[in-house]
Amino acid sequence: MALGLVILSLALVTVYFRESSGGALHEAQRIAVSILTPFEVAAERVARPFQDAYGWTTDLLSAKDENEELQKEVEALRQQVVANETAAQENEELKELLQFVRGKEFPDDFDHVATRVLIQPQTVFRHEVVVAAGSSDGVRVDDPVVTPEGLAGTVTEVTPNSAKVRLITDPQSAASALVLETQAAGIVLRGPSDESLDLDRVAKTARVEPGNIVVTSGARVGKYESLFPYGIPIGLVESVSQRDVDLFKRIQVAPLVDFDSLHEVVVLVEKRRKG
Amino acid sequence: MTPADALKATGLLLLVALLQVSWATPIEVGSGHPDLVLVTLVGLALLRGPLFGTIAGFWAGLALDVASLGTLGLSSLLLTPAGYWAGRFGEGTTRSSPYPPLVAVALGTVWLGLGSAIVHFMLGEGASASTVLGGVLVPTLALNLLLAYPVYRLLRRIFPIAARERREVILV
Numbered sequence: 001m002a003l004g005l006v007i008l009s010l011a012l013v014t015v016y017f018r019e020s021s022g023g024a025l026h027e028a029q030r031i032a033v034s035i036l037t038p039f040e041v042a043a044e045r046v047a048r049p050f051q052d053a054y055g056w057t058t059d060l061l062s063a064k065d066e067n068e069e070l071q072k073e074v075e076a077l078r079q080q081v082v083a084n085e086t087a088a089q090e091n092e093e094l095k096e097l098l099q100f101v102r103g104k105e106f107p108d109d110f111d112h113v114a115t116r117v118l119i120q121p122q123t124v125f126r127h128e129v130v131v132a133a134g135s136s137d138g139v140r141v142d143d144p145v146v147t148p149e150g151l152a153g154t155v156t157e158v159t160p161n162s163a164k165v166r167l168i169t170d171p172q173s174a175a176s177a178l179v180l181e182t183q184a185a186g187i188v189l190r191g192p193s194d195e196s197l198d199l200d201r202v203a204k205t206a207r208v209e210p211g212n213i214v215v216t217s218g219a220r221v222g223k224y225e226s227l228f229p230y231g232i233p234i235g236l237v238e239s240v241s242q243r244d245v246d247l248f249k250r251i252q253v254a255p256l257v258d259f260d261s262l263h264e265v266v267v268l269v270e271k272r273r274k275g
Numbered sequence: 276m277t278p279a280d281a282l283k284a285t286g287l288l289l290l291v292a293l294l295q296v297s298w299a300t301p302i303e304v305g306s307g308h309p310d311l312v313l314v315t316l317v318g319l320a321l322l323r324g325p326l327f328g329t330i331a332g333f334w335a336g337l338a339l340d341v342a343s344l345g346t347l348g349l350s351s352l353l354l355t356p357a358g359y360w361a362g363r364f365g366e367g368t369t370r371s372s373p374y375p376p377l378v379a380v381a382l383g384t385v386w387l388g389l390g391s392a393i394v395h396f397m398l399g400e401g402a403s404a405s406t407v408l409g410g411v412l413v414p415t416l417a418l419n420l421l422l423a424y425p426v427y428r429l430l431r432r433i434f435p436i437a438a439r440e441r442r443e444v445i446l447v
Contacts, residue, residue, distance in 0.1 A: 002329040002359040009333065009355060012348025017398075025347050032341045036293065040342065043297035051301045119296045122343050124306050124402045124411055125395035130296075130344050157344060164344045171400060194306070194406065260303075 021141070021157065030159040034134075037118075037161040041132055044118050055261065110229060110268040113137050117262050118162060124194065127153075127170035127259070133267055134161045142227050144216075144268045150233035150256035151175065151216060152265050163267070168234065169194060169259055176226045177234055180213040182206065188214065188234055191252055195259065197235055199251035204242050206249065212237040214253050229268070276327050280434060284319055284331050287433070291315045292338035306406060307414030312339055313387055314422045316354060317361040317379045318430040325362030332358025346398075353390045357383045373424050380423035381416060388412040 016025050115133035122128075133139050135158045143155040145165045153173060157164040166173055169190055177188040177199060184206035191198045199214055214237060218230030235253040242249045295311045302308050316335050320328025335358075336351030361379045368375040392407045 001326060002355060005329055005333040005355045006352060009336065009348040009352035013346060013352060016347045029341055029344070029347055033344055036342055039293055040297055043293055047298045047301070050298070054302060119343055120301050122296065122300055122345065123391065123395070124406055125391070125400040126345075128344075159344075162344070194402075 026157075030157075033159045034161055037132070037159070040118050040130075040162075044116065044132075109271055111138070111271050113139055113267040113269055114264065115267060116264055120262070121167070127167040127173075127190075127194075128156070129153075129165050129167065129262060129265075131163050131165055131265060131267070132161065134159050134163050136160045137267075138269045139163050139267050140269070143270075144228045144232070145265050146232055146268060147257050147262070147265055149258070150235070151228065152257050152259075152262065154227055155267065165265070167259060167262075168197065168255065168257075175228055175234065176217045176219040177214050178217040179206075179208050179237065180215050182208060182212065184208050185217055185219070186248075186251070188253065195255070196238070197253040197255055199237070199253050200248060202249045202251055204246070204249055208237055208240050208249060208251055210237050210239060276323065276330075280323065280327070281330075283433060284323075284327070285334060288312070288315065288319075288331060288335045289338050292335060292342045295339060296343045302418075304418060305414040306410035307412065307416075307418065309418040309422055310384065310387065310415060311422070311426075312350075313354070313357065313383050314380055314419055314426045315430065316358050317383050317423075318376060318427045319434065320358045320361035321365035321368075321375055321379055321427070322430060322434050322436065323362070324366060325359050328358030328360075328362030328365075329355055330358075332356070349394065352394065353387050357386055360386075373427075376423045376427040377420060380419050384416045384419045385412065388415065 012025065015023075019025060113133050115131045115137070117129045118132050119130035131145070139155055139158055141155055141158055145152045145154060151168055153165045153167040153170070155163045156166045168175060168188065171190050173190060175188045176185070178185045179199070179202075184202050186199045186202035189198050189200050199208075202208060214234045216228035216230060216232040216234060217226065218228060219226050233256050235255040238252040238254045240249060240251050291311050299309045299311045312335050316328070316332055319331050323331075332354035333351045336349075336354040337347070339345070339350045339354075340347050361383060364379050364382075365375065388407065388411060392402070395402070
């Protein structure tokens, strides 16, 4: 009996991987999920106060250490504000120019579907969450998912009331990106640790410095268009290095989104498609 | 295995799978979190034997994969042997002692942690050994052990040991 069920499990995994996302097993799972989703929503609502209390306690423990560091940062930021006033004016002009050059304007081409995260990542092997918006809200596979801080991931599976989102920190995620300050282009991939990213494929001649902002490039290669619109912030360059034997620069990026406390996200739905 | 037991276990494991994805997973210590499904499954298998444990493991895995929109069959692949083994272990131990649940949950957690790492590695979804062992396995083990005995006590109320078996337990 045990052996039979193990073999059946293996068969399920195999068929699930081999069939398309419209296959029988995927369809059965979607139906089951749409039945379970209301219960998950209810459970998530009941759990939220307890999760917040837990998060508050753990945050409090680390807050003491952070306090001293933040005091120093506040002082530095005060000085920065003065410099920023001038830069903001310059930035406005450059943004207009860039938007004109890039053609596709963000966020004009997109509608926002704001939603809650129902299910956090279940294992360290897959960085995926389930959100409480689905095809009935206009969400489709490959839609970009963002937070106010920046890019979170993409939709990989959709049911009528929920959707699975692969986070940008997942090993299977990738996004074409560029360094905002120097326009050095590359691809953002998962980094060596769970909470870091790599900016790969950046030419050794390109100029990149720690602190530079990495944004989605919205690049088009032939007939293939990037899933992400131009200009969604991804992270800040943490370190840059290169070796003679490497073809490209080694750039580590710290994501702007705090994936440990991902509760609310926005799915970007193309206006053309929604209409 | 009575129909009443099967019905109760089906509903209970579905509920626990929902609680696992909504309540238990967000409680993170390191990168680990309490595994309510495994602890419940082990308790059920200890109380009702290997056949019950095997079927319960398969069903629990399916429920978990559906509830989390995961790869169908992946959790069943690991939970089915865990349920079978815990059932066999339960047959050879006294059911009134607090130690079998602790030992079975500990071994089940290690099996699930390492098994999961191997399966995901084979699917091309690796993680560093330090993350899997230090970040996930050790905290999960500690949290599961904390839950093991209270959950087992609760399950003994829901799935009481038959009168004849109880006499055997007292004699032992």
